[in-house]
Amino acid sequence: MKPFILHSLVRLALIAIALVLPGFAAAQPKLEMHRVGVTADDGLGWHLAVSSKGSFSILLPIPFNDFTTRDAATGEATYVVGGKSSEGIKFVAVELAPGAKPPPDLASIPKTLAATAGNKVSDVKRSTRGDADVLTLTVGNAITTLYMRCVQMNGVRYILTVEFPNAYADLVAANKDKFFESFKLKAKS
Numbered sequence: 001m002k003p004f005i006l007h008s009l010v011r012l013a014l015i016a017i018a019l020v021l022p023g024f025a026a027a028q029p030k031l032e033m034h035r036v037g038v039t040a041d042d043g044l045g046w047h048l049a050v051s052s053k054g055s056f057s058i059l060l061p062i063p064f065n066d067f068t069t070r071d072a073a074t075g076e077a078t079y080v081v082g083g084k085s086s087e088g089i090k091f092v093a094v095e096l097a098p099g100a101k102p103p104p105d106l107a108s109i110p111k112t113l114a115a116t117a118g119n120k121v122s123d124v125k126r127s128t129r130g131d132a133d134v135l136t137l138t139v140g141n142a143i144t145t146l147y148m149r150c151v152q153m154n155g156v157r158y159i160l161t162v163e164f165p166n167a168y169a170d171l172v173a174a175n176k177d178k179f180f181e182s183f184k185l186k187a188k189s
Contacts, residue, residue, distance in 0.1 A: 031067060032053075033066075040063075042059075067079075093158065119141055132151050144166060145163070
């Protein structure tokens with residue numbers, strides 16, 4: 001897999017934000033780019049992405065961008081790391097910092113995604129891991145598939161996604177579990 005395209009990451013981050021914060025689209029977010037096209041290969045083809053301003057790290061199988069968006073109306077921040085391969089495979093991790101209004105319950109996410117014509121939501125699982133409420137699901141249509149894991153912990157929501165053209169399902173299957181399982185909160189200093 002080869003590197004990323006920034007515009008798709010911004011679009012995916014905005015879609016993820018809109019998914020959990022209705023009314024977000026009314027104001028354009030401000031973008032603060034921290035790093036672009038970061039290569040932090042561990043020797044096995046995985047890149048450790050430590051969010052510059054967010055509270056998490058994750059491994060990606062491609063170089064990544066690291067940025068923050070701020071809601072123009074409220075100033076609430078969203079921290080994003082992610083990349084897009086030359087095949088069109090997108091790996092993205094988003095942190096939605098707590099705001100004035102709590103995000104909708106995780107249970108509403110599958111219903112919202114299924115409401116889009118052509119989408120089929122499957123493999124919906126919800127579990128608890130320590131202090132974390134975790135939702136995983138798959139959304140597919142005739143052209144693309146999206147694997148999503150949402151983690152709600154201490155008032156913060158993390159959204160991890162892998163989106164890809166259906167032709168690359170086998171390539172993604174070899175990488176998605178490692179991506180999801182590598183998510184960690186930064187150690188507090």
